[in-house]
Structures are given as C-alpha cells and as structure tokens.
C-alpha cells in the first residue's frame with residue numbers, strides 16, 4: 001500500500017515537532033561510521049569476486065579526430081591480457097549521464113583529450129595497466145590549430161541561452177542614473193569535483209542479467225542509462241552502490257568505466273573490475289566550466305538596488321547541453337526592478353563540463369557577493385546593512401511569494417557570532433608584523449529542489465523497523481537521517497531502524513543530487529511512516545492525533561501497549577511516494593545564509609591565510625545537527641578552495657588538463673582550514689517539503705569564497721577579480737612586494 005503525496009500546498013502541520021521520541025534534529029553520529037572507519041563498509045571496487053578480471057581504460061591522446069587503428073593483436077600478446085575491447089558503446093559522452101550512449105557517434109570518434117577509446121582486460125591490474133599504456137593506437141587527428149581550445153579564443157561562438165535570461169526594465173539607463181554604480185568583470189577558473197573515491201565499477205554477468213557494483217549518486221536514473229548503454233532491458237540490470245566516497249556531481253550519471261566493465265563482463269563471462277586512476281578521473285569526469293561574469297549594480301543614495309546585471313560566459317565540449325547556471329541565485333536574492341541576467345554559452349574543445357558542487361551558485365554567488373562588497377565600499381555602507389536593505393518582499397521578476405527565508409536572521413546572528421564590526425570598512429588598516437589583517441562577509445543562497453521518490457518502511461514483528469529505498473548515501477548522512485525520521489514517526493530508537501540503501505532492486509528514491517536527497521526521499525520515508533501510524537490507529541481504534549509512539553510502545557488514552565504485542569507477529573509495510581508539485585511553483589524556495597571571515601595576507605608574498613570563519617544558515621528544519629553541520633563545514637572548505645587555490649589549467653597546444661591530480665589541483669587540507677563555526681537559525685519551511693526541511697548539501701559553498709575575497713580586499717586594498725586569488729595576483733597590488 002502506497003501513501004502518495006504530490007506536494008501541491010505547503011504542509012503547515014509542524015508534524016515532526018509533535019512527536020514523542022525526540023530524535024529528529026539530534027546530532028547523531030553516522031550509523032555506518034564504525035563500518036566505514038574499520039574498513040568493513042565495502043565500496044564499489046572492494047567486493048572480492050571469484051575470478052575477477054581487471055580492466056584499465058585506454059584514453060585518447062588527441063583532442064579531436066578518429067581512431068584509425070588499434071593494434072589489438074599486439075595488445076593480446078602482452079602478459080596476462082585477456083581482451084582488448086573498443087566497443088563504441090563504452091564511450092558514454094554525456095557528462096550528466098543523461099544519455100549513456102550517443103547513437104549518432106562512430107566507434108572511432110574522439111571528442112576530447114583523454115576520452116576513453118578502449119579497455120584492456122587482464123588477469124591482474126598491473127598487467128592491464130602495462131598493456132593499456134603500451135597499446136598502439138593510430139589516429140587521424142584534426143589539427144589543434146583549427147580547434148577552439150580556449151574561451152578567450154576570438155573564434156569561440158557565443159550565444160545567449162535565451163530561456164534562462166531575465167530582461168526586465170532598462171539596466172543601462174538605471175546605471176547611468178544611479179547614485180552609486182558598480183560595473184566589474186570577474187573570471188573564475190574551472191573546478192573538479194575531486195571526490196576521494198575514484199570512479200569504479202565491478203560488473204558481473206550471469207549469462208542473462210548484469211549486476212554492477214558502482215559508485216553512483218542517482219541509481220534510479222543510472223539504471224536506465226546503463227541498460228540503454230549495453231542494450232539490455234532494464235529488468236536485467238541491477239546496480240549496487242551502498243557506500244559512495246563522495247560524488248559532488250561527478251557521479252550523477254554513469255561514467256565510461258561502468259559501461260566498459262559491463263561490456264567486458266558480458267563479453268568474457270567473468271566479473272570485471274575497472275577503477276579509474278586519479279589522473280583519469282580528473283581528465284575524463286566532468287569539470288565545472290571556467291566563467292567570465294560581468295556584474296552591474298545600480299543603487300540609490302541609500303544603497304538600495306534599482307538595477308542588477310549579471311552576464312556570464314561558460315563553456316562545454318560540442319555535443320553537451322549543460323552550461324553552468326551562474327545566474328541562478330541572482331534571479332531571486334536581491335531586489336532592483338531593472339534586471340539583465342544572461343547566460344552565454346559556447347562550445348570549446350575542453351573535457352566535458354557538468355554539475356560540480358553547487359552548480360551555478362558556487363561561482364555565481366561568489367561573484368555577486370564580491371560585487372556587493374564593491375557596492376558597500378562605494379556607498380560607505382556596512383556590507384551587512386547593505387544586504388539587509390536589499391532583501392526583496394517578493395520575487396523581483398515574477399512576484400511570487402518567498403517560502404520561508406531567513407537571510408536577515410543569518411546575517412544578524414552570523415555577525416553577532418563573529419563579532420562583526422562594519423562601522424569603518426577602510427581597507428588596509430590592521431597590520432600584525434608582516435601580516436595584513438582584514439575581515440569580509442558574504443550572503444549565501446542556493447535554490448531548493450524536490451524530486452520524486454519512493455521509500456518502503458516495514459514495522460517488524462520484533463518491534464524494529466526497516467527502511468528501504470535505492471538512494472545512495474554519498475557521505476551526506478542519509479542512513480542516519482532516515483533512521484531518525486522513521487524513529488521519530490514510529491517511536492523507535494534510531495538504532496532499531498535498519499536502513500537499506502544503494503541497491504536498484506529497492507524502491508526508487510530521488511537520487512542524491514542538487515541537495516534534494518534528504519528533503520525528497522526523507523519525505524517518502526515520512527509518508528510511509530504516516531501510513532504505518534494510520535494502520536496502528538486502526539488496530540487501536542484511535543485517531544492519529546491521539547496516538548503516541550515512544551520507545552517501542554503505543555500509548556492511547558490510558559492504554560500503553562508494546563508494539564510487539566500490537567503487531568501480533570505480523571509486520572506492517574507501507575510505501576511512501578513523494579512528488580514535487582505546485583508548491584515549488586507557487587513559492588520561491590531556497591536556503592540562505594551568511595559567511596564571515598578573517599584573513600591575514602602576507603605583505604611581502606601575497607599569501608593568504610584564512611584565520612577563522614563563521615557560517616550561519618537557514619535550511620528549514622534541521623534533521624540531524626551533526627550531519628548538517630558537516631555539510632556546511634565541507635561547503636566552507638570548498639569556499640577556501642574556490643577563493644584561494646582551486647583552478648584547472650589547460651595546455652594551449654593539445655588542450656589537456658595540465659594540473660589533473662590532487663597534488664597540483666590544490667584542495668584545502670588541514671593546514672589551510674582554520675577554526676570554523678557553523679550555526680543554524682531556527683526555521684521550519686512549510687513550502688519546502690512535508691518535513692519542513694530544505695536541502696543543505698551545497699549551501700555552504702555558495703558565497704563562501706566571496707567572504708574570503710572581500711576579507712583580502714579589506715586587509716590589503718587589493719581587489720583581485722580573477723579566481724582563485726593566488727599570491728601572485730595579490731602581490732601585484734601590494735606596494736611592498
């Protein structure tokens with residue numbers, strides 16, 4: 001039996017505030033934590049299967065052209081090699097995985113440098129790697145001189161993505177008439193997802209059906225992608241993805257190793273494991289596009305925006321449809337009736353671009369919030385006050401009401417926690433020895449999404465419960481959060497709720513992407529539990545409001561019955577189905593926050609050290625204070641990366657990603673990360689989900705880098721408009737350096 005909800009109107013019941021168990025929101029440690037730290041939690045590549053062969057991908061050494069010959073015989077003659085496979089189907093081109101195979105593509109076509117072109121399968125990994133490296137491949141390559149490799153190339157063909165644009169009023173006129181105006185162009189380098197666990201798959205073929213262990217975010221979508229890629233009916237494919245060592249967008253779709261391992265297993269009748277090397281992950285898996293962003297802010301004498309322009313340029317490889325949605329939050333965050341918000345796109349011959357850690361806001365908010373700092377400087381208004389003055393009453397383009405929005409509270413509570421003093425923002429005033437010290441802040445905003453999800457919950461005769469849905473836990477906390485939702489609704493200790501995830505044979509969850517996993521699939525768990533409560537009420541002959549479930553007992557009136565007795569040996573199983581509906585069309589729903597940071601910049605070298613950072617966030621109901629905090633901390637760490645170190649660099653001659661490893665593409669590590677404080681403002685968002693919770697996975701990065709950039713300006717007076725803000729760029733503006 002299914003309890004289905006299409007979310008067509010806000011849920012004002014505050015249902016989870018009126019339960020007896022009191023487990024929702026508690027800072028529970030991850031239930032699977034001990035298994036993970038002790039190594040007993042098996043990740044995709046770690047299953048030990050009898051007779052498993054090892055595959056290594058061979059990647060193209062040209063940017064564009066055709067493979068004319070692969071010396072398979074020589075490859076097969078190498079020690080241990082079992083097969084050399086160059087099946088066109090293994091080239092999964094779409095970075096978003098929406099199309100597992102590209103049917104209009106020839107087997108030999110190469111579209112980007114390092115595109116997989118073959119798989120070498122051998123008895124051992126070393127043999128496969130050796131043969132893959134030595135495999136002789138001939139190409140008919142297009143002359144790189146004829147290709148556009150760089151967005152700065154004049155031959156790049158830019159076009160406006162019209163349906164995404166906002167053209168409202170007359171921005172140039174507003175700029176000309178404004179009391180204060182900012183017109184600044186910023187650039188950001190490309191990013192990679194950089195999940196710790198590389199993309200990895202073990203495929204098994206039993207002659208009829210395919211089972212793959214793979215590291216994936218969206219099983220419900222990945223199953224049809226894989227079935228389509230290997231030409232099998234969907235009911236002959238099963239995907240298992242119980243633990244995922246980070247995705248950050250890079251595992252939204254299936255990747256080439258998944259298709260290659262599957263085809264090899266099907267061809268050879270033995271299990272085949274394919275794990276990408278770190279360099280392959282970097283060069284094959286989608287990047288976040290580099291961007292150019294022109295910001296125009298027109299304000300009245302009090303700093304109120306009358307106009308706002310945000311025009312972005314982002315790229316992808318030919319054939320891909322995704323372009324970084326840079327202006328996503330600019331559409332709803334601040335007011336101003338004259339609006340020109342435009343996304344420009346071009347295809348160039350870089351590796352595929354796709355969703356990476358808060359697509360859109362991660363780079364868009366950073367630049368919008370730097371421009372707001374420039375406006376604060378121009379007007380002499382405290383940057384916190386400037387933002388408070390610019391919070392609109394309703395959506396500035398379509399007049400929709402906002403869902404719950406705690407931006408003002410985040411700005412105020414964050415400022416207080418940090419000890420913010422915005423009274424004198426003259427830069428370059430504080431010096432400690434050779435360090436210039438400054439503070440900076442920025443708003444955070446990230447759009448809120450819901451998807452479609454089913455989850456099955458069984459209340460077992462022994463008084464424990466089981467939650468089952470195919471969504472994977474990519475490190476965000478689903479195992480724990482779902483045990484808390486079911487525990488709260490059914491009156492059980494979360495330890496007594498077994499959560500089964502990451503198996504496509506279970507009911508289809510929403511997948512983990514766009515921060516919608518917990519609010520969507522968590523709502524499906526909630527709905528299933530509501531139906532179980534109804535069944536218990538029927539047994540007791542009471543109304544739902546009169547039923548109290550706590551610690552395995554049902555209480556109604558003066559009757560207290562153990563669930564085990566009430567169940568009488570029979571489980572109650574219900575499915576919850578959650579679907580987004582009218583509510584997210586009627587309301588502009590988003591998460592909000594504010595970042596505050598103090599940095600020290602070396603007066604001689606331009607090196608920036610982030611000294612401390614506070615993030616205040618409004619995410620609706622907090623489902624687990626510890627996992628939510630961890631999400632925000634992670635986001636703020638990315639913010640340090642965005643601001644200071646992360647950037648992709650491409651070879652101008654052959655177009656390859658030059659710093660494609662974790663040594664040269666520097667993510668913040670412990671030595672880069674200061675004391676950080678995360679606080680949540682009290683919030684219930686009835687328009688966000690029946691849980692009154694919103695997604696939190698990506699919010700922590702959306703503007704965090706701007707707080708650091710603004711602090712660097714405050715410390716030094718140097719405004720670097722090219723991210724990441726590396727020492728050389730700061731140094732260029734420092735008088736002593």
Ligand code: MOS
Pocket residue numbers: 217247248249250252355356357358359512513514515
């Ligand atoms: Mo996300 S970048 O939608 O996993």
